[in-house]
Amino acid sequence: MKCPFCNHSELKVTDSREAPEINAIRRRRECLNCQRRFTTFETFQLVQQVLKRDGRYEDFDEGKLIRGLEAACRHTTISHEQMFAIAHQITFTLMQRQVKDVTTKEIGEMVMAKLQGLDPIAYIRFACVYRRFTDLGDLMEAIKFVQDQKEPVLSKKF
Structure with a gap:
């Protein structure tokens, strides 16, 4: 140095x-x-390989994970510190698993699980790219899923 x-x-x-x-x-x-x-x-530098959807392998890159989170979380309630914390938690989890490769599906599901509880808009944005929605029906299903998760336990009697 x-x-x-x-x-x-x-x-x-x-x-x-x-x-x-x-x-x-x-x-x-x-x-x-x-x-x-x-x-x-x-x-630390994680030396795991990521199996892409097209069958290629590439090195795991926490920076790429952070960039994906930044795109999904832009103009939401999620702070930069929370995005970095999510990325570090996922990286740490992958490191602890001690396997040599991981799929993009596994990483995507981990991100969505973290975003789901924090901000529904960030969750939907990430899901649109990760799940590659092809029509509005897929998007509506994801929105309905988020709404069902946010329903209050008590009935709405006024």
Whole structure:
């Protein structure tokens, strides 16, 4: 690692803490040349393969998962911190399973399970892309599913 300010390679770690919300270690570093300080985050790298619908394999990429969540959650009640937490929880779950490959179906279902309880609009947006709705009937079924999940337990007698 090199200093981002002067490109010098000799650095000193001045502080190290866990950042559990993003499954990382936060390190405060100081350059021994220019004495400027900066923060780095060390995260684990998941080396699982994702089996795509077309039969191809690609490396699991948490960044891609986050981008998908950002698209689904744009202009909803879900914060960036919640999106990152969902992505990290899914990554952690996949890592704990200790299998060498995972399907896009498994990942998609995990995301939908997380979004379902947080925001119905984000859930529907993600479902539209993930399930590849071909007509309005499929979309209406997904909306009905979300509405049925949100029905109050008590009857509405006024």
